[in-house]
Amino acid sequence: MTNLVQLTSDNGVAIITINNPPVNALSPGVPEGISEALDQIAQNASVKATVLIGGGRTFVAGADIKEFGKMTSGKPRGAGLLPLLLKIEDSAKPVIVAIHGTAFGGGMELAMAGHYRVALATAQFGQPEVKLGLIPGAAGTQRLPRLAGVAKAVEMCVSGNPVNAEEALKLGIVDRIIEDDLLSGAIAFALEVADKPAPKTRERNEKLRSAAENALIFSAAREALAKKQRGLLAPASAIDAVEAATKMPFDEGCKAEQKLFIECLFSEQSKSLIHVFFSEREVAKIPDIPKQTNVFPIHSAVVVGAGTMGGGIAMVLANAGIPVLLKEADQAALDRGMTTIRSNYANSVKRGRFSQQIAEERLKRITPTLTYDDFSNVDLVIEAVFEGMALKKEVFRELDRVCKPGAILASNTSTLSIDEIASATSRPESVIGTHFFSPANVMRLLEIVRGKASSKEVVATCMQLSKTLGKVGVLVGNCRGFVGNRMFGPYRREAQFLIEEGASVEAVDRALSDFGMAMGPLATGDLAGLDVGWRIRKEYLHLEVPGIRQPFVEDRLCELGRYGQKTGAGWYKYDDQRRASPDPAVGELIRNWVEEAGTEQRQISAAEITDRCLYALVNEGARILEEGYALRASDIDIIYINGYGFPAHRGGPMWYADAVGLKRVYDRVCEFHRQHGEIWQPAPLLKQLAEQGKTFAEFGREQGVTA
Numbered sequence: 001m002t003n004l005v006q007l008t009s010d011n012g013v014a015i016i017t018i019n020n021p022p023v024n025a026l027s028p029g030v031p032e033g034i035s036e037a038l039d040q041i042a043q044n045a046s047v048k049a050t051v052l053i054g055g056g057r058t059f060v061a062g063a064d065i066k067e068f069g070k071m072t073s074g075k076p077r078g079a080g081l082l083p084l085l086l087k088i089e090d091s092a093k094p095v096i097v098a099i100h101g102t103a104f105g106g107g108m109e110l111a112m113a114g115h116y117r118v119a120l121a122t123a124q125f126g127q128p129e130v131k132l133g134l135i136p137g138a139a140g141t142q143r144l145p146r147l148a149g150v151a152k153a154v155e156m157c158v159s160g161n162p163v164n165a166e167e168a169l170k171l172g173i174v175d176r177i178i179e180d181d182l183l184s185g186a187i188a189f190a191l192e193v194a195d196k197p198a199p200k201t202r203e204r205n206e207k208l209r210s211a212a213e214n215a216l217i218f219s220a221a222r223e224a225l226a227k228k229q230r231g232l233l234a235p236a237s238a239i240d241a242v243e244a245a246t247k248m249p250f251d252e253g254c255k256a257e258q259k260l261f262i263e264c265l266f267s268e269q270s271k272s273l274i275h276v277f278f279s280e281r282e283v284a285k286i287p288d289i290p291k292q293t294n295v296f297p298i299h300s301a302v303v304v305g306a307g308t309m310g311g312g313i314a315m316v317l318a319n320a321g322i323p324v325l326l327k328e329a330d331q332a333a334l335d336r337g338m339t340t341i342r343s344n345y346a347n348s349v350k351r352g353r354f355s356q357q358i359a360e361e362r363l364k365r366i367t368p369t370l371t372y373d374d375f376s377n378v379d380l381v382i383e384a385v386f387e388g389m390a391l392k393k394e395v396f397r398e399l400d401r402v403c404k405p406g407a408i409l410a411s412n413t414s415t416l417s418i419d420e421i422a423s424a425t426s427r428p429e430s431v432i433g434t435h436f437f438s439p440a441n442v443m444r445l446l447e448i449v450r451g452k453a454s455s456k457e458v459v460a461t462c463m464q465l466s467k468t469l470g471k472v473g474v475l476v477g478n479c480r481g482f483v484g485n486r487m488f489g490p491y492r493r494e495a496q497f498l499i500e501e502g503a504s505v506e507a508v509d510r511a512l513s514d515f516g517m518a519m520g521p522l523a524t525g526d527l528a529g530l531d532v533g534w535r536i537r538k539e540y541l542h543l544e545v546p547g548i549r550q551p552f553v554e555d556r557l558c559e560l561g562r563y564g565q566k567t568g569a570g571w572y573k574y575d576d577q578r579r580a581s582p583d584p585a586v587g588e589l590i591r592n593w594v595e596e597a598g599t600e601q602r603q604i605s606a607a608e609i610t611d612r613c614l615y616a617l618v619n620e621g622a623r624i625l626e627e628g629y630a631l632r633a634s635d636i637d638i639i640y641i642n643g644y645g646f647p648a649h650r651g652g653p654m655w656y657a658d659a660v661g662l663k664r665v666y667d668r669v670c671e672f673h674r675q676h677g678e679i680w681q682p683a684p685l686l687k688q689l690a691e692q693g694k695t696f697a698e699f700g701r702e703q704g705v706t707a
């Protein structure tokens, strides 16, 4: 037997233990080991029943995703699982699957092939394949509806979201919850059922319901998909596969599932989503900061500034169990901040996100204050005052005076230099940027900005903190706009140029949302407030190179007080529910302004709109990568997916560019350079990789920063 699987016995019960850390993925060797163990058990007349269990922290988190990346065509390696599952189900003696941690993907499929399932109360069950652009590929779509019913199977396979043990018990996925020791409980259960006929999941058809009932479930699921996840292959295939379970005998259903699984496996969408899965884990690995670097405990925090960002950040800390002081300069602003926080919590309770009691506990962790008096004991300060260097420096000077040595002093700036802010203190090693995204309590991205003096411990602590806060922390360097906003500048600049050259507001936004962006660039501006960029542009006016084309329409809109959603008008007009509709007045204004400026007007295709906006993003990303402000191209992808609504199934802007081919991207950038001048100067790294026929991913591997 392989060393990944062990066979032991206890009181006449055979115990098969899977030991493939960290998550017992079904890597090559694991299915073979289970199969060999079953052969040995079959030959042993004294065995009354079998328990299948995972060693270590979890049952089985699924097929080995790394294996998928190695497959380019042909039969997927995981396909060998299907015969194993039949072998388990056909065992003469009952097989009881004992689950702790997660039974996900292939792990869930393995569990469902057993005759019974017992689990710890903390266990989770799911078919998350869809999040990797896949569907269950080892009969999950065929066995799950037989255990949990068709509607639940559709929901779980389409959303990829897990259910907990209590729900799994109600649904019929689990037969018993074990309160104490899982293995002992599973053995006791095995002895109870040893002499009874063992039910085979694949023969349990009673939950498959009538064709008419099922038709309603499938049509509702397809309708929801068309609204929310248009163009995604995996969720649509998951519905088709569960439908096959209701219309075909089990074996035929499995074949239908296989065909759909393989289509998904070799799709660009799946490759992109698997890239996102590994990139999200890689982002935590900082080459010059070893895993064992000292991390400071964060037991208490202060947020300075109770505006939208400060209030949101205070909530994020409180939600994670960290008591937080919320400091403002005057009572009215503090009251406004606390009122917003209270109403945000009340809304969450109303929407059923958490209970009133949880909301109260969280609220209790936030203490409003007007003074710096209680700052001397806190472990972490996050400054979130108005975005202006003079004010930020003043706050940091004060923090330096009142905070204990070793406290982390973080700034939530989105554009200003962390090094300059740090220069206001006597301890620049403790200063770092923590750039949250609005709304801070919702958005997953946290850019952690490393100043030139930020200590490794401070960086490691903030990376760790991002996990505690439920965020994806990405380490970035200290350049203007850091990574996300620095790239967003050229992206939105192109959107505005396109408007000035003749595209309509709606056409620009539609092209990008058809590509998959959560929102078009102009609607995004309206949401964030056009005045924010306007103010920043004025602050940085002295840095603009004369003679370089700048968009002007958005500034003109701001001059008219059209700041976006908050003023009821921006690129669009808004009703009192903040619902957008096209504004003919904007079209009229733009026509007049461009005529006045003498900008030539022309028809612009959707393809040009996406190329201009996305390649502007990629070109700037390449520059950032080359200058070292992002560690890896995949870090940029994670920033864009989690902070800017870039579609995960496209893998992020840099992955997307690799998929298009850097030569093609570079040629197009050169074309734009010829047409539109210096702002389109190709990034040297893009040029180099295009000429070498390489990708950004290969560049990362050569630099030793990507696996």
Ligand code: 3H9
Pocket (backbone or CB within 6 Å): 022, 023, 025, 061, 062, 063, 064, 065, 066, 078, 079, 081, 102, 104, 105, 106, 107, 109, 128, 129, 132, 134, 135, 136, 137, 138, 140, 278, 281, 282
């Ligand atoms: C599937 O099963 C298809 C089937 O239908 C069969 C087809 C035939 N494979 O997330 P963490 C690694 S598709 C390989 O940081 P956590 C991960 O990269 C699969 N590696 O821990 C990381 O490595 P490193 C369906 C995996 O405690 C380490 O384990 N299943 C796999 O925060 C720790 O991971 C899924 O989609 C894997 N399956 O979360 C489940 N899973 O340390 C995917 C993890 O080098 N996994 N790794 O960076 C998860 O959702 C989370 O990992 C889990 C643990 C919740 C299990």
